[in-house]
């Protein structure tokens with residue numbers, strides 16, 4: 001634990017106010033002071049700097065039925081700086097160009113099939129090139145990726161089933177090529193970060209973001225902090241065993257929850273019942289058919305066992321279901337909520353909600369972008385240097 005000197009504090013305070021404005025949690029100097037706990041004088045000084053730098057612009061609040069002058073409102077200016085989000089999945093890669101309030105300016109997704117490392121990298125470069133084309137004020141690149149990763153050093157280590165690609169120093173390569181700071185994190189942590197900064201997750205101190213795809217992973221916020229971001233804790237939720245004599249898993253253990261409740265397992269079982277291949281959105285649309293419903297209920301029951309374990313460990317206020325599970329119909333979310341609340345140890349004390357992730361299918365790209373935004377809002381990426389560069 002290191003102390004903070006004046007420069008660090010100044011950056012932190014600027015980052016905090018910028019976050020409150022960007023996420024529309026506060027839009028006047030008075031509300032900024034109230035929410036941040038900073039003095040009105042400090043708020044005024046920092047906002048003056050933002051105005052001078054063209055980060056923020058003033059407007060006037062609608063008449064509110066009170067006499068006197070309407071308070072001046074603050075919002076991010078339209079021509080403000082941008083950031084790039086880059087998403088690395090097994091089957092596709094994507095990129096997005098956003099403003100500091102996560103407004104999407106450009107977006108592109110590309111499929112990825114059995115590529116060599118060189119093709120993989122040139123696909124990523126092309127995506128980023130297209131995002132950066134014509135842009136003059138870009139603050140950084142945030143990348144969200146399948147794991148395992150060395151988050152500290154920005155290295156993609158040795159993801160299973162990823163065409164033999166391993167040990168790619170993404171941060172170094174991208175920083176060298178683009179001269180921009182690069183921040184890499186696990187896809188589930190990144191998605192949780194988007195929920196925390198801009199989603200419904202903003203309203204909660206502790207929550208569990210669970211992403212279900214061909215694997216299952218999680219990002220866990222406790223008391224406003226992402227747990228174990230650097231070592232990817234939570235990302236491997238799918239390998240939590242729910243039966244020590246259960247299904248063999250590719251990780252070498254038995255009974256891992258993703259061998260029962262991941263998207264490919266559900267699609268395979270529904271496909272067998274229907275006698276033809278189906279994708280996950282279709283499975284979800286046909287949930288009223290008894291054989292489809294039976295597959296879902298069985299998978300969700302097993303997932304609930306896993307989630308009860310996690311809930312007992314970290315005591316979240318909400319569980320967000322994301323990635324492909326955003327397609328699940330409401331009745332299954334309600335069912336999951338009921339099972340978790342029945343199963344958790346603090347039965348009856350504070351009901352845990354189960355909600356769909358705020359950004360739906362866009363959550364992963366939003367998460368990638370939030371890996372940079374978080375650095376800015378935490379005051380770790382100085383705006384002055386970035387804007388002067």
Ligand SMILES: [Zn+2]
Pocket residue numbers: 238239240249250251252253256
């Ligand atoms: Zn496993």
